[in-house]
Amino acid sequence: MSPKSSPKPSALHPQVGTLIDDGGLELVEVLGVGGYGVVYRAVDVRSPRHSYAVKCLLHHQRSYRQRIAHIREIALHQIASAHPNVVTLHRVLEEEDYTYIVMDYASDGDLFTQILHEARYQGDDYIIKQVFLQLLDAVEYCHSLGIYHRDLKPENILCFDKGMRVAVTDFGLATSDKISEDFRTGSVYHMSPECHDEEYARRFSNPSKPTYSPMFNDIWSLAIVLLNLTTGRNPWRSASVADPTFQAFLRDPQNFLPTVLPISPEINAILVRMLALDWRQRMTIPELRMALAEVDSFYCQDVIFDGSMAKCVWEAGVQISEDSTMRESTGEHVSQATDLKSRWSAESKSSS
Known part of the structure; x- marks a missing residue:
């Protein structure tokens, strides 16, 4: 099987290099793109060696059902993330056009x-x-x-x-x-x-x-x-x-x-x-x-x-x-x- 090709976000999503979390995190790489949104690797600008996975959910044109689904996803993941074999959800960032879910970054992939x-x-x-x-x-x-x-x-x-x-x-x-x-x-x-x-x-x-x-x-x-x-x-x-x-x-x-x-x-x-x-x-x-x-x-x-x-x-x-x-x-x-x-x-x- 051929390696996964490098995914690209749509024009509606933040581009690589975008700063979020009041400038504390920089989106440096796209990890995945799907119907759910885009997952980025982000680095802490104060400690660039520390990476996070950031899932970006787009507000634009979201239906009521999609908004409810996003709320449910975040709530259930937060409840479960106390377990060491569930990816830790660190925080959720709400901006005007996006919701960012900040999680552990897995350098060894999936x-x-x-x-x-x-x-x-x-x-x-x-x-x-x-x-x-x-x-x-x-x-x-x-x-x-x-x-x-x-x-x-x-x-x-x-x-x-x-x-x-x-x-x-x-x-x-x-x-x-x-x-x-x-x-x-x-x-x-x-x-x-x-x-x-x-x-x-x-x-x-x-x-x-x-x-x-x-x-x-x-x-x-x-x-x-x-x-x-x-x-x-x-x-x-x-x-x-x-x-x-x-x-x-x-x-x-x-x-x-x-x-x-x-x-x-x-x-x-x-x-x-x-x-x-x-x-x-x-x-x-x-x-x-x-x-x-x-x-x-x-x-x-x-x-x-x-x-x-x-x-x-x-x-x-x-x-x-x-x-x-x-x-x-x-x-x-x-x-x-x-x-x-x-x-x-x-x-x-x-x-x-």
Whole structure:
């Protein structure tokens, strides 16, 4: 996968070199651009070695719903940021045209970068377990406060200490609702089937008024992140009726994943429970933490490491492509597990 290109803010957003916070912070670099706004790296002009990440939310042409969403994002992030594995929100600056959210800056980038461009965790069972347990701690803490992230993915997990410490960020789609009707909220790769499609939600809620659990939607997302960490790949493009790989998984959930990804039987057993179609049957985080304690290896014995990805032995010499398909042992054509392809929050969205 090619490196991320340098993002550029729109003409409506502050340009690099702008001073904010009464001249105390200078915006020196654009880190990301999305529908939510722009994220900059800023330096303290009194101590230039000290950097912050500054998220800029544009007031111009904001709808009432967007204003409420921004207020909710800031409030929920402030509540959760006391945890060491949640990115600290230091302060919020209100100006006439912008709201600036000043947060910790992660010099090691996000988990996406560490997985794909650094291969930081590849083949290292100990580090994978330690990093994922930190993520579990952060999400469990948020859940204990009644905060459900709804957009857990590698781009929203920042890395420190050369990738050994991680912290959750971007609460733009988070909710405090225990039950939600906001479908198609988050990144399509990491979204649960009941969040993606009301038809799946109807199976396990009121058919006339389908809903889903944001808490257990997070559990589903954590399962995909665990596969990202381990293999550098996504198991399918979307957990939907339109995705042939996901449909193949539903036909044989106990045995399918090890046929397309080089994971160990013990990790497969955990993933099967995290990816239960009925969200009421999914693992809780305490159950997941106990199960992980017993894991010796995340990989099957004949795993092949190729660049940033882990492959099954039968994939040796095969070029992995998002658009490629191949025949599985079932004798049916299904899309092969895809490379971990996404961009800075570009795929995260809410239908609300």
